[in-house]
Amino acid sequence: MSDQSISRSPGNNLDPWYANYAERTSGLSASEVRALFAVASRPEVVSLAGGMPFVSALPAELITGSLEKVMREQGGMALQYGSGAGQPALREQILEVMALEGIRGTVDNVVTTTGSQQALDLVTKLFIDPGDVILAEAPSYVGAIGVFRSYQANVVHVAMDDDGLNPEALRETIAHLRGQGRRIKFLYTIPNFHNPAGVTLSAARRPEILEICRQNEILVLEDNPYGLLHFEEKAPDALRSIDENGVIYLGSFSKTLAPGFRVGWALAPHAICEKLILAAESAILSPSAFSQLTVSEYLRSTDWMAQIDTFRGVYKQRKEAMIAALEEYLPDLSWTDPNGGFYVWLTLPDRLDSKQMLPRAVKELVAYTPGTAFFADGRGRHAMRLSFCYPTPENIRVGIRRLATVINGELDL
Numbered sequence: 001m002s003d004q005s006i007s008r009s010p011g012n013n014l015d016p017w018y019a020n021y022a023e024r025t026s027g028l029s030a031s032e033v034r035a036l037f038a039v040a041s042r043p044e045v046v047s048l049a050g051g052m053p054f055v056s057a058l059p060a061e062l063i064t065g066s067l068e069k070v071m072r073e074q075g076g077m078a079l080q081y082g083s084g085a086g087q088p089a090l091r092e093q094i095l096e097v098m099a100l101e102g103i104r105g106t107v108d109n110v111v112t113t114t115g116s117q118q119a120l121d122l123v124t125k126l127f128i129d130p131g132d133v134i135l136a137e138a139p140s141y142v143g144a145i146g147v148f149r150s151y152q153a154n155v156v157h158v159a160m161d162d163d164g165l166n167p168e169a170l171r172e173t174i175a176h177l178r179g180q181g182r183r184i185k186f187l188y189t190i191p192n193f194h195n196p197a198g199v200t201l202s203a204a205r206r207p208e209i210l211e212i213c214r215q216n217e218i219l220v221l222e223d224n225p226y227g228l229l230h231f232e233e234k235a236p237d238a239l240r241s242i243d244e245n246g247v248i249y250l251g252s253f254s255k256t257l258a259p260g261f262r263v264g265w266a267l268a269p270h271a272i273c274e275k276l277i278l279a280a281e282s283a284i285l286s287p288s289a290f291s292q293l294t295v296s297e298y299l300r301s302t303d304w305m306a307q308i309d310t311f312r313g314v315y316k317q318r319k320e321a322m323i324a325a326l327e328e329y330l331p332d333l334s335w336t337d338p339n340g341g342f343y344v345w346l347t348l349p350d351r352l353d354s355k356q357m358l359p360r361a362v363k364e365l366v367a368y369t370p371g372t373a374f375f376a377d378g379r380g381r382h383a384m385r386l387s388f389c390y391p392t393p394e395n396i397r398v399g400i401r402r403l404a405t406v407i408n409g410e411l412d413l
């Protein structure tokens with residue numbers, strides 16, 4: 001037995017199959033966020049850790065009405081297998097949703113997926129051989145990093161600032177990697193209300209980023225689950241609205257409706273879309289017809305834009321509560337002030353380590369996500385993600401007050 005096969009499942013020698021796992025499983029590890037969910041779900045803990053949408057703000061009776069109507073009128077279809085590309089009526093409606101962000105596409109280029117998470121998995125499966133490079137913002141979405149690792153990609157982070165991904169840093173990173181003969185397959189980016197950084201890519205930078213990628217033959221994977229959840233002015237139009245050949249766009253109903261449906265989608269150039277459908281069929285045969293028809297009926301029969309407005313109001317109030325509490329209890333630190341979405345990125349003094357500090361925070365009954373979860377290269381110790389989507393404004397205040405006690409206690413040590 002080689003050392004390499006042992007290292008595939010570290011610490012797992014109680015598993016009699018540990019030597020048999022595929023090489024690629026070495027990239028699989030429980031995310032820091034997952035381990036946290038168990039702790040943070042205790043009712044006495046104020047969790048600023050997870051990214052759970054506040055589904056209690058949904059009109060439950062309207063959703064029940066949609067469910068009942070689907071079963072009454074299309075029950076046979078809802079309970080059956082469907083097309084690997086997804087339900088045609090929903091894909092038409094998805095085009096209308098994307099039009100709100102300036103995107104024009106055709107229904108043939110839309111594939112519905114089991115959340116946008118599955119679309120991330122499928123795109124990575126299509127493009128990544130072990131060792132290929134994926135560029136991603138520094139920091140980036142923990143769930144995407146997990147997918148990329150599971151296909152043995154090399155994630156290389158690119159610096160961002162308050163205006164999002166930095167074009168100069170992108171140019172330099174590409175030149176550096178090219179100099180080393182590395183293969184860059186795509187740029188993964190979350191332009192709007194970034195998870196976890198909370199920032200938005202400025203309108204001015206969007207064409208520039210696309211041009212850099214076009215010149216270097218790098219595909220862009222635009223992940224935009226939060227775009228419609230702006231607090232004041234709308235986010236700039238999507239990258240996909242500027243370039244239809246070089247961008248795969250991912251969307252989701254998880255944040256604007258509910259994650260329980262597990263309905264997301266990809267809009268991709270035609271040839272890529274065909275391959276995505278084949279990959280989706282081999283993974284799951286077809287996405288849930290029941291979920292898709294219910295979402296479709298909900299969109300058809302309710303004022304879904306008004307519901308999104310309700311969500312915007314709820315999240316804006318919570319974001320304001322978080323910023324006010326940070327100003328009051330942690331005035332010496334710095335943080336991002338998002339104009340939408342779910343997250344604030346808090347930077348700590350260099351001598352504090354957010355991962356090491358977490359058990360103490362949980363003891364003080366507050367949880368957050370350590371910054372290291374959002375980097376593939378071990379960075380992020382001096383930062384954390386704070387989510388304002390789920391707790392009430394009052395609890396957010398309590399949570400930040402507790403966090404300040406922990407941080408100030410560490411600084412006094």
Ligand code: PMP
Nearest residue numbers: 051115116117141195252254264
């Ligand atoms: N991308 C980003 C940036 C996310 O924050 C999330 C969910 N947290 C997803 C993708 C996946 O969302 P879903 O699968 O529910 O559509």
